[in-house]
Amino acid sequence: ALLKQEADAKSLLDQKDKLLSELKSVEYNLTLTNDSLKIELENVRRGLTTMSQEKVKQMEDTLLKKSKDLADLQIELDNLKNAFNNTVRDNEEEKRHYESKLDALKKKLKVETE
Numbered sequence: 001a002l003l004k005q006e007a008d009a010k011s012l013l014d015q016k017d018k019l020l021s022e023l024k025s026v027e028y029n030l031t032l033t034n035d036s037l038k039i040e041l042e043n044v045r046r047g048l049t050t051m052s053q054e055k056v057k058q059m060e061d062t063l064l065k066k067s068k069d070l071a072d073l074q075i076e077l078d079n080l081k082n083a084f085n086n087t088v089r090d091n092e093e094e095k096r097h098y099e100s101k102l103d104a105l106k107k108k109l110k111v112e113t114e
Contacts, residue, residue: 001098009091016084023077030070037063 037059044056 034066
């Protein structure tokens with residue numbers, strides 16, 4: 001039972017690492033897109049391009065949406081971290097519980113065999 005719990009905990013750690021890696025990749029890509037849109041928007045505002053006001057508004061809306069997506073991903077990442085930490089804590093508590101029961105059974109077995 002303890003080996004299964006340890007394997008489950010390792011599997012959860014691996015899943016967490018994979019999810020964190022994926023989220024960081026998405027966050028990085030959104031940040032790059034966000035920065036790129038900010039630069040492009042600044043160029044528009046400086047008159048370096050001849051975009052219409054409608055296109056500027058569309059870009060501002062896109063920038064806002066990407067910023068919101070990034071914030072939502074950060075919330076999701078924080079929730080995943082909390083869920084993972086809770087799972088690890090629960091597994092540790094369960095492990096201690098079973099180790100305690102195992103110790104009690106060992107003592108009982110020792111007494112009965114003496």
